[in-house]
Amino acid sequence: MSDDELRMTNFARIFGLARRMVHLCFLLLLVASCFAQQGGDVAPAASAAFDPQSTRIGRPVEYRVTITEAFPTRTPPVPPAVAGLTLQYMNMSASMQFMNGRALQTTTFRYTATATREGELTVPGFETAAGGQRVRVPGATLTVVAPQPGEAAYQPVRAVIDLPKRDFFLGETILARLLVIDTPDETPQFVANVSKTSGTVVFRTELRTRREQFVWEGKPASGLVMPLQITPIVEGETELNSEVSVHAQKLDPAGRRSGFAGQQLIMTQPATLRVLALPRVGRLPGFNGGIGRFTLGKPVLSATEIEAGEPLTLTLTLRGEGNIEGVPAPEFTETTEWQAYKPTSDFQRGEDPTQPGGTKIFTYTLVARREGKMGTPQLPMSYFDPAKREFVDITVPPVPVVVKASTAASVAVAAQKETPPPAEEAPREREPVMTGLEEKPGRWLTSASPALWKPWFLALQAAPPALLLLLWAWRKRQEYVAAHPEFIIRRRARKAARKALAQARAAARRGNAPEFLRAGVGALCEAAAPLDSTCAGSLTRGEVLHALRDDERATIAARAIFDHAEATKYTAAAAEIPKPATLLPDLEHAVEKLSDKS
Amino acid sequence: MRTIFALLILMVVRLHAETGDARFTKGTAAYASGDFAEAVDQFRRLGEEGNVSAAALHNLGNAEWKVSRPGYAVLAWERARALDPFNVNTAANLRFARSKAHIEAPTQSWHELYSTWLPTTAWLVAASLALWGGVILLTGPRLLGWRRADWHQGVAALLLAIFLLTLPALLGISRRAQLGVVLEDETPLRLTPTREAETLVKLTGGEVARVENERGDYLYVRADGDRAGWVLRKDFTRIWN
Numbered sequence: 001m002s003d004d005e006l007r008m009t010n011f012a013r014i015f016g017l018a019r020r021m022v023h024l025c026f027l028l029l030l031v032a033s034c035f036a037q038q039g040g041d042v043a044p045a046a047s048a049a050f051d052p053q054s055t056r057i058g059r060p061v062e063y064r065v066t067i068t069e070a071f072p073t074r075t076p077p078v079p080p081a082v083a084g085l086t087l088q089y090m091n092m093s094a095s096m097q098f099m100n101g102r103a104l105q106t107t108t109f110r111y112t113a114t115a116t117r118e119g120e121l122t123v124p125g126f127e128t129a130a131g132g133q134r135v136r137v138p139g140a141t142l143t144v145v146a147p148q149p150g151e152a153a154y155q156p157v158r159a160v161i162d163l164p165k166r167d168f169f170l171g172e173t174i175l176a177r178l179l180v181i182d183t184p185d186e187t188p189q190f191v192a193n194v195s196k197t198s199g200t201v202v203f204r205t206e207l208r209t210r211r212e213q214f215v216w217e218g219k220p221a222s223g224l225v226m227p228l229q230i231t232p233i234v235e236g237e238t239e240l241n242s243e244v245s246v247h248a249q250k251l252d253p254a255g256r257r258s259g260f261a262g263q264q265l266i267m268t269q270p271a272t273l274r275v276l277a278l279p280r281v282g283r284l285p286g287f288n289g290g291i292g293r294f295t296l297g298k299p300v301l302s303a304t305e306i307e308a309g310e311p312l313t314l315t316l317t318l319r320g321e322g323n324i325e326g327v328p329a330p331e332f333t334e335t336t337e338w339q340a341y342k343p344t345s346d347f348q349r350g351e352d353p354t355q356p357g358g359t360k361i362f363t364y365t366l367v368a369r370r371e372g373k374m375g376t377p378q379l380p381m382s383y384f385d386p387a388k389r390e391f392v393d394i395t396v397p398p399v400p401v402v403v404k405a406s407t408a409a410s411v412a413v414a415a416q417k418e419t420p421p422p423a424e425e426a427p428r429e430r431e432p433v434m435t436g437l438e439e440k441p442g443r444w445l446t447s448a449s450p451a452l453w454k455p456w457f458l459a460l461q462a463a464p465p466a467l468l469l470l471l472w473a474w475r476k477r478q479e480y481v482a483a484h485p486e487f488i489i490r491r492r493a494r495k496a497a498r499k500a501l502a503q504a505r506a507a508a509r510r511g512n513a514p515e516f517l518r519a520g521v522g523a524l525c526e527a528a529a530p531l532d533s534t535c536a537g538s539l540t541r542g543e544v545l546h547a548l549r550d551d552e553r554a555t556i557a558a559r560a561i562f563d564h565a566e567a568t569k570y571t572a573a574a575a576e577i578p579k580p581a582t583l584l585p586d587l588e589h590a591v592e593k594l595s596d597k598s
Numbered sequence: 599m600r601t602i603f604a605l606l607i608l609m610v611v612r613l614h615a616e617t618g619d620a621r622f623t624k625g626t627a628a629y630a631s632g633d634f635a636e637a638v639d640q641f642r643r644l645g646e647e648g649n650v651s652a653a654a655l656h657n658l659g660n661a662e663w664k665v666s667r668p669g670y671a672v673l674a675w676e677r678a679r680a681l682d683p684f685n686v687n688t689a690a691n692l693r694f695a696r697s698k699a700h701i702e703a704p705t706q707s708w709h710e711l712y713s714t715w716l717p718t719t720a721w722l723v724a725a726s727l728a729l730w731g732g733v734i735l736l737t738g739p740r741l742l743g744w745r746r747a748d749w750h751q752g753v754a755a756l757l758l759a760i761f762l763l764t765l766p767a768l769l770g771i772s773r774r775a776q777l778g779v780v781l782e783d784e785t786p787l788r789l790t791p792t793r794e795a796e797t798l799v800k801l802t803g804g805e806v807a808r809v810e811n812e813r814g815d816y817l818y819v820r821a822d823g824d825r826a827g828w829v830l831r832k833d834f835t836r837i838w839n
Contacts, residue, residue, distance in 0.1 A: 171789035171796060202811070233790040233813070278796060289789045289798040289827070328787075328799045328825040342700070345824045360824075432694040435687035437629055437660055438653035441622040446648045448655065448677045449838040450718035450771055457722070464730035471741040478743075 044069035044135040048079075048123065050113060051260065052252075054143035058154045059185070060250065062260040063087055063113040063123065065137055068106045069130045076109045077128035077137060084117035085142070090262045112262060115144040155183035156264065159244045160216065161228065161271040168275050169386045172291040173323040174230040178205070178268070179216060180244060181223040185251055188224045192245040192263060199240035201273070202231040231323070232275040240271045278384055284391045286330050286380030292322010292357075294383050296394040301376070305402045308371045314364040316396060321357035322383075329362040330381050338377055341365040368403040375400045490530045490598050497527035501591055508580035516580035517565040520587045524558055527594035541566075547594060554593045557586030618649035625657060634664035641674075652682035659691060668699055669781035669803030676779060676806070676837045683714050695804055702822050704777065704806035713770030721771060725764035732757035778819070778836040780805045780829070787827035791816035798827045809836065 044067060051062045065077055076089050090110045097104050115121055125139040147153075162177040180188040196203040206227040213222050224246075232238065249261040278291075297317035306312050318324065325347050332340035341364070349358045366376060375398030382393045451457040481487055500523035507516035522536070528544045529536040541562045548554045561583060625640030641658035644650070659674035672695050678688045696703060706714075713721060735754035739746050783803040788795035791813045801807070801821055810826070811818035817834055820826040 170792075202813075231790075234792060235794075277794065289796050325824070326789075326798070326826045329823065342702075343823065347824055432690060432697045434660065434663065434694045435690050437626055437657045438687070439626070440653060441619055442651040442653040442682075444618050445650045445681070448645075448650050448681055450680075450775075451722055452718070452768070452771060453775075461726065461730075464734065468734065468737055468741070471738070475741045475743070 044130045044133055046128070046130070046135045046137040048137050048140040050140050050142040053141070054145065055115060056145055056147045056151070057115055057118055058147070060112045060114045060154070060260075061142065062090075063111040063140065063142075065109045065111075065128075066106060067109075067128075067130050067135060067137075068104055069133070069135070073105070073107050073130045075129070077126070079111070079123050079137075080126050082121055082123055084115060084119070084144075085121045085123070086114045086116070087111045087123070088114075110262070113142060115142065118144045118146045120144075152184070155185050157181065157183055157186045157188045157223070157246060157248045157266065159242075159246070159266050159268045161240060161242065161268050162216070163230075163271055163273065166387070168232050168273055169291060169384065170232055170235055170275060170277050171289065171323065172232065172386050174232070174273075175321065176228040176230050178226040178228050178242075178244065179214065179221075179223055180209075180226075180246055181216060181221050186248045187251060187257075189247045189249050189261065191224060191226055192247060194226065194228075194242055194244050197241045197243050197267070199242075199273070200232070200234040200238045201240060202233060203240075203242070204229040204231075230273075232273055235275050235277050238273050238275060240273060242268045244268060279389070279391075282391055284380070284382035284393050286393075286395060287382045287384070287391060288328055288330055290318075290322065290324065290327040290383035291386055292320055292324060292383065293385055293387070294318055294320030294322065294324065294327075294392075294394065296381065296396065299376075299396050299399050301399055301401065304400070305404065306368060307404050308368050308406045310368070310406070312366045312368065312376075312401065314366060314376055314399070316362045316364070316379075318360045318362070318394075319357070324358055324360050327360060327383075329364075330379055332364065332366070332377050332379060335377055337369055337374055339367040339369060340377070341367075368401070371403045371405045373400070373402055486530065493526050493530045493536070493598060494595055496529075496536065497523050497591055497595060500526055501588065504580075504587060505584065508584045511580065513564075513580050514568050516583070517561060517568055520561045520583070521565045523587065523591045524561065524594065527591045527598065530598035544594075547597065548590060551590075551593050553586060554590035557583065557590045561587060561590075617647065618644060618651075618654075621647075621649070622651075622654055622657075625654075625661070629657065629661055629664075634661050637661035638665055650677075650681070652678045652685060652688070655681065656685065656688050656691070659688070663691075663695065667781075667803070668695055669779060669783070671695060672804035672806070673779040673781065673835055673837065676777075679714075680774075680837060681717065683717060699802055699804050701802050701805050704808075705822060707770070707773065709766040709770035710773050711770070713767040713774060716767070718771050721764055721767045725761055725768055728757040728761035728764065732761060775836070775838050776809045777806055778809055778817075778834050780807060780821075780834055782833050785829055785833040787819075787821070787825060787829060788816070789827060791818070791828040795828065799825055801825070801829070806837075807834070809834075 046065065046067045048063070048065045051064060055061045063079070065079070067073055067077075074092070076092060079087055088111060090112055092107060092109045094105060094107045097106070120141055121144055122139050122141040125136055127134050127136050129135075157180055159178060159180045162179050163174065164176070168174055178191070178194060180191060182188065191209050194205045206229065209224045209226040211222070212225045213220065214225065215221070230240070243265055244267075245263060245265050247261060247263045249257050251257060295318075297319065300315040300317075302313035302315075318327065329343035329345045331343060332338070334340055343362050343364045345363070346361045347358055348361070368374075378398050379396035381395050382391050384390070385392050500519050504516050504519035504523055507513075507519055524544050525536040525539045528539055528547045544562070545555055545558055548558055560578075564578070564583075621640050621644050625637045625644070628634075628640060629637035638658065638661040641654055641661055644654050645658075655674045655678035659671045659678060662668075662671035662674055672692065675688050675692050675695070679685065679692065682688070692703075716724075732754045735750050735757065738744075739750055780801045780803055785801040785803070786797040787799050787801055789798055790796070805821050807819040807821040807829075809817050809819055813828075815831050816828040817831055818826065818828050819834060
């Protein structure tokens, strides 16, 4: 689908702009919340409600979930399914407030709830994730009653394309209308976007929609009207369908606005176009693709009396409705009397910008080659009227001009007679000439196109924000570490315990029992140090064993290692030490226990 | 290992440049000896092999002109001028071609003209450095825990002002991406994008037009004087493709 077909209306533009503004505000709030003190210790809260709390079968109401927390939530919660009730997510809105120096985010998620049975329908309470925490959304009850006898089913807004009732021609600009029709239950507020889904035509939406009263299928109706311009590009029958994104207001059974509005995507009813080629017979000279209904203003000359060789400007004004913007200026054929330059054209839209008509002004520059009473050359011009199905002649007739002999030429001739010819011809304006070749190739590139659209350039643009994000994360970590020094103590202790344990393992492999015991005691003390907020070297055997008191295996292993270590330290009874390999698994277990605790 | 890899890349780059230099010399020699078709072939193959330079495109334009293909010559010169807007020879050749073919230079908006004051790469580098330099100077000291100095804010303001000055040029560059050149003489400008379409007018080879829409094998272009219609893709090439 081409860009032209997806062109948004001004409402769509405003809506898109507003949406971008909301996103920007959201981003700014996010950035502000990074610099503000986060209310990380504020427990998230949630509420849920139906609005209104009672309805009839098939008549939609709004179901809202509101979450207040320290961090924004963007993922809509998924309410549990309720038999006889359909919930469809619509949109969300967020606001931020500062309370006691803390940023609090309130996010409201909106759903359309439609009941298919009567009774008390309750969406039970459920848990959802919010800012990394779980929050419980309370239940909400909707009272559904059966429709009253003779009451019509719910009618959403509908959209149709209103085309003139006739055949169309290739290249013609058809003035159509998109009608978004009010119903007793919904009224359209604005059209956000219109796009063609099928049909071999060029489809252009106009700038604005208007609320109007109109007649559709013989009945008076009201709604939004958007002018469309449709240009058929293939001969034959084509079915035109489009989808319309419309923001509609729901009405209550009494026809009042219920305060519940939402955006919805609706398909237009198929519209069939019968497209014919322009007739081959009856063509008039000067036809240059103009299809519509045009009138040509009176030709205007810049002067009615000129000198030979003097430029004369002829201005033609073409007005009307159709593809006037694309109609090129017909060109004069040069004659022996006139030299014609390439015409210029200027298009001016009509007063009503929703109408495709306007004025096109063609300006011709003519130079008379000889003197005498004559007229400007006749300019054949015609267009095709699709309503009448015929070509219409609007040929520009000759406009009388009096061309006098050039005074400059006569003065020049007289001067030539009086004065001898100059020795050298006066320098003329230099005509452009082609230059020679470049001798050096210069810097080689892989492509002449700018890097603006190349993936590597876009990736490169992502590098500075990534760097800033990394710096921000590093800064936050530094602040966290400064506020929680035990984090570093624990990390250092784990590292030291791992190192000592590795030495113990190496000693066990070598069968070096004293070294194993020394390293084992070191590993136990290092692992236990954060639990006591002290230095590993100053920990006593009792303190380590106290830390392991709830694990018997670890306590026995640690006690054995301390006992044997002391024995080797103060006695020479090294021979009674068990083999390090048998103590190693228990030592590892004890160190692991201590590390887990810290 | 890393050194070998770097050397390998350097060798490939060098070889690539040498191939380009050799072909450029061959093309220039062919042109000098009057074999313009061979010169066109050599300069064209440079582009196909991924070797593009303003000088090579300028020479390609000259050779194309000599073999009477003004549309292709204007395309090559426009591309050369996009790479090197200061090259007076290329600008002179474009003026020459337009005066010979009786066609007007394309009408450009002010931001498009502004974007031709510097090569596109210079605008992009200036915009990137100014934006990110300004943002880093504003946020970096706080993130790194440095004391905020007056010069940080002064330089950041200057860089952001430079970035604002580059914005119209970036807009101009993006708009210039829609410009293209009519390649063949008598190219029909059609009412609809179909083979049997009415011909509105015929465009001259070398005319510059703006692409407004695309459909299948056709482009909807608008040439000078508000002449708008569909042309076949093969008859029209964007300056930056």
